[in-house]
Amino acid sequence: MSDTAVRTERRLLGGLLDAYTATRRFLIRGKRQPDVIFGTLLTPVIFVVLFGYVFGSSIVVPGGNYRSYLMPGLFAMSVLFSAANVAVAVATDMSEGVVDRFRTLPIARSAIIIGRSLSTMLLGIPVLVVMIACGLAVGWRPVDGLGNAVLAFLLFELFGFAIGWLGILVGLLAGSPQAADVIINIPIFLMGFISSVFVDPANMPVWLRVIAYWNPMSALVTAGRQLFGNTIGPPPSGVWSLEHPIATTFGLAMVIIIVVTPICVRRYSHSIR
Secondary structure (H helix, E strand, O other): OOHHHHHHHHHHHHHHHHHHHHHHHHHHHHHOOHHHHHHHHHHHHHHHHHHHHHHHHHOOOOOOOHHHHHHHHHHHHHHHHHHHHHHHHHHHHHHOOHHHHHHOOOOOOOHHHHHHHHHHHHHHHHHHHHHHHHHHHOOOOOOOOHHHHHHHHHHHHHHHHHHHHHHHHHHHHOOOHHHHHHHHHHHHHHHHHOOOOOOOHHHOOHHHHHHHHHOHHHHHHHHHHHHHOOOOOOOOOOOHHHHOHHHHHHHHHHHHHHHHHHHHHHHHHHHOO
């Protein structure tokens, strides 16, 4: 093996170790914030009660079981909201001098944001578990088998991981945590509510229905419903993303990761020079 190959291998292994260390740091830091943990775990319960019973009492879907229709949408919303959390966290690190402290350490420059991304995904798993428990408690069931259910949750996590990189990019570009919060939450709420997460877009005005049909969140939720066996009918004809929701969601997530991750690493590297 040439000296160049050896150095490349050492740099790669060193970078992976640095990313692991950064991920562990953010996980430990997250566990030491009990108030944040409590609020984060309480949110799924509030969502299930609010949308499943308060709003759901006035919403009718084909088949009549609105809570079974709703739960895949709430799973998708939980991973979407994690993007807002990571955007604010990165913006806070940038504005409070945390990056300046990392600058003095002999670590790979990409390790910190990779660790932030991985830790955000891992910290979101308990939220997903609580939401699964709430869904089971209100009557939701994945009726297409354990294998498809696991595949659905892996797809949710992959999409959340991809959106988390968009959140990181917003955090790197925003001038403050407050700005990051505003910038990231506006598209998140639009993506969440102008979609098939809570209601069937077929009942929306035509112009809004088109937006909802082609919203990536609709593809994600449709993929989840398909894998869970919670579908309420055939997809709208002519909307490729909803006719092939699993392929659409997987492909879009991979494109976001491949395109946005290098941009984030480059932006972060420039910020610590």
